[in-house]
Amino acid sequence: MIGLEKFDNLISLITYFKDNETCKRFLKEQRWGDDVVCPYCGHHHCRARSNGQFRCPNCLNNFSVLVGTIFENTKIALVKWFSVMYLISSHKKGFSSHQLARDISVTQKTAWHILHKVRSLYGQNDSIELSEDVECDEAYIGGNEKNKHESKKTEGTQDRSLKTKTPVFGMAQRNGNIVALKTQDTKGRTLMPIIRQFVKEPVGGINLVHT
Ligand SMILES: [Zn+2]
Numbered sequence: 166m167i168g169l170e171k172f173d174n175l176i177s178l179i180t181y182f183k184d185n186e187t188c189k190r191f192l193k194e195q196r197w198g199d200d201v202v203c204p205y206c207g208h209h210h211c212r213a214r215s216n217g218q219f220r221c222p223n224c225l226n227n228f229s230v231l232v233g234t235i236f237e238n239t240k241i242a243l244v245k246w247f248s249v250m251y252l253i254s255s256h257k258k259g260f261s262s263h264q265l266a267r268d269i270s271v272t273q274k275t276a277w278h279i280l281h282k283v284r285s286l287y288g289q290n291d292s293i294e295l296s297e298d299v300e301c302d303e304a305y306i307g308g309n310e311k312n313k314h315e316s317k318k319t320e321g322t323q324d325r326s327l328k329t330k331t332p333v334f335g336m337a338q339r340n341g342n343i344v345a346l347k348t349q350d351t352k353g354r355t356l357m358p359i360i361r362q363f364v365k366e367p368v369g370g371i372n373l374v375h376t
Pocket residue numbers: 203204205206207208221222223224225226
């Protein structure tokens with residue numbers, strides 16, 4: 166859907182997409198050209214509004230070009246998303262969410278979320294088989310206890326307790342394939358069957374190394 170191929174380096178991409186409006190104009194051209202189609206009812210030739218949104222004359226919904234895309238409801242500048250898409254397509258060896266977080270100045274959690282979304286866009290999901298050079302990563306998703314309402318706090322937990330968070334286990338192969346799964350914990354006996362399911366076992370077996 167997105168034609169970032171015409172940029173031959175990251176600097177020219179970032180220079181061109183100087184603000185969110187430029188990014189949205191680009192997305193509109195890529196997605197619809199001159200025929201804006203309503204994402205709710207499929208009606209053609211929707212009109213642009215003065216606030217940058219569009220209005221469907223059939224179902225009367227107002228919508229932005231981001232509706233129905235991986236960018237919907239994002240609070241992250243679109244140029245950062247575009248940068249990740251560019252990096253994923255040009256860095257075949259892949260990179261970690263930790264590295265990406267530093268590169269585009271977001272938290273590791275946000276970087277992981279963006280990577281996951283962008284990879285899903287390129288059809289890199291858990292239907293593929295991973296083999297060799299697999300990097301495993303674990304992340305916990307959930308609210309910080311400190312920020313929760315008293316009634317929602319979990320008894321006996323500290324601010325950063327993992328008790329209240331859902332472990333998410335991810336595996337990424339160096340060529341960019343990724344698998345992310347919810348697991349009950351991140352113990353070896355939980356993870357090994359998952360690894361075996363997706364990773365071709367090398368001669369000599371799998372070594373699970375906790376870093
Ligand atoms: Zn409509």
